[in-house]
Amino acid sequence: MQRRHIKWFPLIIAALFFGYQYFSSDKFVNPETGRKSHVGLTTKQEATLGLESYQKIIGEQPVVNSGPERDMVQRVMQRLVRSTGAAGKDFDWQVSVVQSQQVNAFCLPGGKMVVYTGILPVANSEASLATVLGHEMAHATSRHGAQRVLEQNLTQTAMVGIAGSMSDMDPQKQRAMLGALGAGAQYGVLMPFSRNHESEADHIGLLYMARAGYDPRESITFWQRMEQSSHGQPPEFASDHPSHGTRIQQLKEWMPQALEEYQKAQGQQTGG
Numbered sequence: 001m002q003r004r005h006i007k008w009f010p011l012i013i014a015a016l017f018f019g020y021q022y023f024s025s026d027k028f029v030n031p032e033t034g035r036k037s038h039v040g041l042t043t044k045q046e047a048t049l050g051l052e053s054y055q056k057i058i059g060e061q062p063v064v065n066s067g068p069e070r071d072m073v074q075r076v077m078q079r080l081v082r083s084t085g086a087a088g089k090d091f092d093w094q095v096s097v098v099q100s101q102q103v104n105a106f107c108l109p110g111g112k113m114v115v116y117t118g119i120l121p122v123a124n125s126e127a128s129l130a131t132v133l134g135h136e137m138a139h140a141t142s143r144h145g146a147q148r149v150l151e152q153n154l155t156q157t158a159m160v161g162i163a164g165s166m167s168d169m170d171p172q173k174q175r176a177m178l179g180a181l182g183a184g185a186q187y188g189v190l191m192p193f194s195r196n197h198e199s200e201a202d203h204i205g206l207l208y209m210a211r212a213g214y215d216p217r218e219s220i221t222f223w224q225r226m227e228q229s230s231h232g233q234p235p236e237f238a239s240d241h242p243s244h245g246t247r248i249q250q251l252k253e254w255m256p257q258a259l260e261e262y263q264k265a266q267g268q269q270t271g272g
Contacts (some may be wrong), residue, residue, distance in 0.1 A: 018158060030087075054108050057114055065096070076133055077266055091141070100116040104118065111137075115132075
């Protein structure tokens, strides 16, 4: 019986294409953290995709067009927009409040945001809401969506090359190996990549809310309420978000910096 070997040519081609995708991609330096990264979309592409998704969402779901909840969300967002500085100056910021029991909010690339009414009882003050909106806006200004697009494209290229190299292998063994590699990519690359983005958005969002004049210490009480109201989380290694406990600990570590920003904002408001 002829022995079947791994084919190297598909791996070489995949490696060359992987390198091309990475080194030809746009580079981005986060203005808040100085972290350098590569992105898989231009800012124009991000804005276009974000707008398309936003229009689809608000066209299919009940939007709250008036009332105290909408007014509060608009008021908080406008204060936060000013605090994004150079990072958010070219964004076309817009927010809609959607009637839903979902405890969620998100900001699409380009600055279009959706806030579900289900999160408002947990974010029960303007400062708490600023915790949520600042975090989501930080995802947009940090271009996390474009970074994930590149990461997913690179992972797909690698998996295609590996699959091609195994084309002579027994189909059952091939499926088993590809399944194991896919799980490894998910838990070892993509999820940690996403958790790092969540932590970066927590950090930057904390600074945004402080600069907007919201007490950053409210972020900790908000996440404590989220922890109490949630019905359990998956283990952190199996989630694309940090655990509530991890989030709270990190916020405490960043708090001195945020309090400095908050005190500056308070001084500016009083003319100091």
